[in-house]
Amino acid sequence: MRVRGGMVSHKGLTKVWFDTDHGRWSRYAKQPCGIEMIVRKPADYAEITARVETAAAMAGLELTRYPIAELGLDLLRVDIPAREPAVARLAVFAGTHGDEPAPVVTMLEFLEQDLWKRSPSVAFSVFPCLNPTGFDLGTRENKDGIDLNRQYARDEVPEVRTLRAAVANDSFDTFVDAHEDPEEVGFYTYAFFSDSSWPRLIVEAVAEHGPIIDTPEADDHPVEGGVVAHGDEETRDERFREYMADGEWPLPFYFYDRGIRDFMTTETPGMIALSTRVAMQHAARDRLVDLLTASRSADT
Numbered sequence: 001m002r003v004r005g006g007m008v009s010h011k012g013l014t015k016v017w018f019d020t021d022h023g024r025w026s027r028y029a030k031q032p033c034g035i036e037m038i039v040r041k042p043a044d045y046a047e048i049t050a051r052v053e054t055a056a057a058m059a060g061l062e063l064t065r066y067p068i069a070e071l072g073l074d075l076l077r078v079d080i081p082a083r084e085p086a087v088a089r090l091a092v093f094a095g096t097h098g099d100e101p102a103p104v105v106t107m108l109e110f111l112e113q114d115l116w117k118r119s120p121s122v123a124f125s126v127f128p129c130l131n132p133t134g135f136d137l138g139t140r141e142n143k144d145g146i147d148l149n150r151q152y153a154r155d156e157v158p159e160v161r162t163l164r165a166a167v168a169n170d171s172f173d174t175f176v177d178a179h180e181d182p183e184e185v186g187f188y189t190y191a192f193f194s195d196s197s198w199p200r201l202i203v204e205a206v207a208e209h210g211p212i213i214d215t216p217e218a219d220d221h222p223v224e225g226g227v228v229a230h231g232d233e234e235t236r237d238e239r240f241r242e243y244m245a246d247g248e249w250p251l252p253f254y255f256y257d258r259g260i261r262d263f264m265t266t267e268t269p270g271m272i273a274l275s276t277r278v279a280m281q282h283a284a285r286d287r288l289v290d291l292l293t294a295s296r297s298a299d300t
């Protein structure tokens with residue numbers, strides 16, 4: 001694809017622009033020099049696609065497009081290899097639910113602002129938006145009214161079938177399934193790691209950027225200090241098997257079924273400012289990456 005870009009000043013603002021195959025992408029920065037990072041929610045999946053294309057092209061990252069035939073749209077994936085000997089492979093998924101924009105914005109910023117550069121020994125696989133039609137409609141479900149996050153046990157729904165095929169040969173060490181709870185005012189996480197101190201440490205890092213849930217329950221689950229309580233490892237496996245028996249799997253169960261035991265689902269609170277939620281998503285991922293890097297480096 002072709003990408004042209006530049007910067008022009010106009011009425012005290014600096015406009016940064018790119019032309020891509022999908023049209024012009026631009027933003028204003030308030031400061032005359034340097035680019036102030038403004039949280040910009042994409043208008044639609046076409047803009048997400050254009051921004052991912054541009055960011056990948058500018059950073060020389062590998063963008064893979066998986067056609068979702070029934071939709072006439074592509075599922076997007078960007079792979080970022082480790083630049084030092086890799087200690088871990090991390091996947092990040094966003095946009096399963098179309099009414100939860102912060103994770104999508106977070107992934108765009110991760111690519112556009114080269115935030116992956118702070119973690120040179122981690123290989124990232126980034127899936128910026130798993131539910132294109134839901135994002136365009138601003139709905140939890142896709143355009144057919146289906147909640148993708150109950151479909152990952154099988155290949156029935158086009159978006160899910162495409163994602164399952166896209167990751168079929170991947171062996172991620174861990175992953176982040178980034179979500180929001182539109183009705184909440186505080187952050188919480190479903191976090192499962194072999195080191196049981198990690199969920200608390202991740203919530204502490206998030207708390208530096210925004211509020212943590214202070215009620216005893218989140219989404220009908222007991223929650224302690226922002227972490228959905230799941231008991232010890234044995235209890236957890238038992239509970240997971242119970243949940244999985246109904247065949248209505250959210251994305252994490254698909255990977256759990258494939259043997260990945262370390263992962264977290266982040267839930268930023270949809271009732272507060274988008275910029276705060278995005279900062280909290282970044283903080284959760286960065287803290288996980290740091291914990292992962294430290295533990296893997298200590299192992300070798």
Ligand SMILES: [Zn+2]
Nearest residue numbers: 097100179180
């Ligand atoms: Zn969600």
